[in-house]
Amino acid sequence: xxxxxxxxxxxxxxxxxxxxxxxxxxxxxxxxxxxxxxxxxxxxxxxxxxxxxxxxxxxxxxxxxxxxxxxxxxxxxxxxxxxxxxxxxxxxxxxxxxxxxxxxxxxxxxxxxxxxxxxxxxxxxxxxxxxxxxxxxxxxxxxxxxxxxxxxxxxxxxxxxxxxxxxxxxxxxxxxxxxxxxxxxxxxxxxxxxxxxxxxxxxxxxxxxxxxxxxxxxxxxxxxxxxxxxxxxxxxxxxxxxxxxxxxxxxxxxxxxxxxxxxxxxxxxxxxxxxxxxxxxxxxxxxxxxxxxxxxxxxxxxxxxxxxxxxxxxxxxxxxxxxxxxxxxxxxxxxxxxxxxxxxxxxxxxxxxx
Numbered sequence: 001x002x003x004x005x006x007x008x009x010x011x012x013x014x015x016x017x018x019x020x021x022x023x024x025x026x027x028x029x030x031x032x033x034x035x036x037x038x039x040x041x042x043x044x045x046x047x048x049x050x051x052x053x054x055x056x057x058x059x060x061x062x063x064x065x066x067x068x069x070x071x072x073x074x075x076x077x078x079x080x081x082x083x084x085x086x087x088x089x090x091x092x093x094x095x096x097x098x099x100x101x102x103x104x105x106x107x108x109x110x111x112x113x114x115x116x117x118x119x120x121x122x123x124x125x126x127x128x129x130x131x132x133x134x135x136x137x138x139x140x141x142x143x144x145x146x147x148x149x150x151x152x153x154x155x156x157x158x159x160x161x162x163x164x165x166x167x168x169x170x171x172x173x174x175x176x177x178x179x180x181x182x183x184x185x186x187x188x189x190x191x192x193x194x195x196x197x198x199x200x201x202x203x204x205x206x207x208x209x210x211x212x213x214x215x216x217x218x219x220x221x222x223x224x225x226x227x228x229x230x231x232x233x234x235x236x237x238x239x240x241x242x243x244x245x246x247x248x249x250x251x252x253x254x255x256x257x258x259x260x261x262x263x264x265x266x267x268x269x270x271x272x273x274x275x276x277x278x279x280x281x282x283x284x285x286x287x288x289x290x291x292x293x294x295x296x297x298x299x300x301x302x303x304x305x306x307x308x309x310x311x312x313x314x315x316x317x318x319x320x321x322x323x324x325x326x327x328x329x330x331x332x333x334x335x336x337x338x339x340x341x342x343x344x345x346x347x348x349x350x351x352x353x354x
Contacts (some may be wrong), residue, residue, distance in 0.1 A: 062120040062128075063354065070112045070348030072138070077108035077145040079340055086337050088293045102144045105340065110140040112348075120157060128157040130166060148175045153188070162194040172208070182218075184210030198232030217252035236269035253288040254298075260284055261303070275313055280306045295335055305329040320349040 155168030186208035212218035263281025
């Protein structure tokens, strides 16, 4: 009985690790395009006529729709371990338990589709109503690593002259391996503060409340705080640095955690046709209590990662712009079962309608 129960616990723990590793990425992965708001624009080439000045953003309805399709080569689609057996505590002894092969590291080719939309409607010179939504799906062979997300948010944006504060309420639902992983509601506050020409600070505070189809143990709350600095170094180069803290308060304290981290990025306009970016980050996570049958001490992780991308600045086919990105992530854990590494190569095409 102990071995069987341990195996089920390992499966639940692995599922939650997958969710954490694949969670929707918070803001400012590479750079904030609005960081260029106060920067001098590159001088147009002689053959390009000067563009007509658009109407001030505060005086018009703003809308945007982005669609994105991609093919993915993934060295670890399950974000799983290389271990074939897991040592499980049984009294004072450790008993090796065979691990379900579906939870082990597995290479795969996948595909993804994403859709995001936003609408801003001015109600006063310094206030706008905001609506936004996003959805994505990542599909791998079989169902063990399929991932889908949908969310909608509504709120108000206040401010002018580059200084903006947005308050939003949101609903979200996420499915992982065809199971509702986290579904609930939340609130988010975002503030952007220009501090000099081409420089700005952003702060994002968010709280989520959700239930999980994996069982009451994974129901809980999440609170996070992000602080980012963006700087335009010249008309073709921007830099960003961010720090964050996040608390996942789950009912089962063995899986409740606190995470802190930071990352930096550079984005460079490589002439009129390409944009390249590079990002590197590091996170540290601590869990509240030991996981039964796995250890007598609480788990702790180090999580470094890096990402490189190359994107065309001009559409090549039917208005779609291709992009190529590579990312690598590694988890070092006090529990070998949770150690993993992952390489991902993504070839995508995207189009934005405004």
